[in-house]
Amino acid sequence: MTDDESEAVDAFERLGLTSYEAKVFIALHRLGSGTARDVANVTDVPRSQVYSVAESLEERSLLEVQQSSPIRYRPVSIEEARNTLEQRFERERERAFDYVEGVKEESSTEETQEDLWTVRSRDRVDSRVVDLLSQAENRIIFGTRLPTFVTESIERTIRERAADGVSVLVISRTDEIRDQFDAIDGITTETPPDFREGDQRSGRVVVVDGESILLSVVDDDGSETAIWSSDSLFASVLIQLIEASDQLRPESD
Incomplete structure (x- = not known):
């Protein structure tokens, strides 16, 4: 794996994907579409793991599954993936900060602290x-x-x-x-x-x-x-x- 690809995987991890999910997603864009064997041949993700990783990516709306024999996978477009991850990031950000804001309001109503x-x-x-x-x-x-x-x-x-x-x-x-x-x-x-x-x-x-x-x-x-x-x-x-x-x-x- 090149340095650029490694940095891309790290970036996808920061966006919420696992390392294997990022590698499979990148591999499928490189291939256009492919089977679990095809993906395993171009990544260090074991073939046995590709199936579960692909299922997770499908749940995230980042790839589509063709019910053939063998099963083939095709990634969604770059633009669609970008929008999906951006929306997910926004939802998680709002959820996190809404919680912190709620905790802050609770503490401010319970006690006044002298801050030094x-x-x-x-x-x-x-x-x-x-x-x-x-x-x-x-x-x-x-x-x-x-x-x-x-x-x-x-x-x-x-x-x-x-x-x-x-x-x-x-x-x-x-x-x-x-x-x-x-x-x-x-x-x-x-x-x-x-x-x-x-x-x-x-x-x-x-x-x-x-x-x-x-x-x-x-x-x-x-x-x-x-x-x-x-x-x-x-x-x-x-x-x-x-x-x-x-x-x-x-x-x-």
């Missing part, structure tokens, strides 16, 4: 920061001491939210970071309190709409670990502590 999530690695923290910033509707607080923690996507998202009318406060002791945002309408920059001068472990802080928060630290090996939470008691209390500073208090206060 941990994210490790720079790339994943970057993605989570962008996701949280993108959801902002009223106010963003973003702080970091490290220019490398202000990625292009993070800077772009902050600028876009400010342009959409979201109030943005950028906090950093690093001139380079404040200079990035200083002249942008809707963005205010601040320097953190003096007692933070010796800080070498903080990574980023993100507060969105007073409901979501992310805090990260720089690990000993230079990697980043963050915790984040949204719409939880944990997030509410921590955000209140952070915004207790006069510098971080919302403008409406």
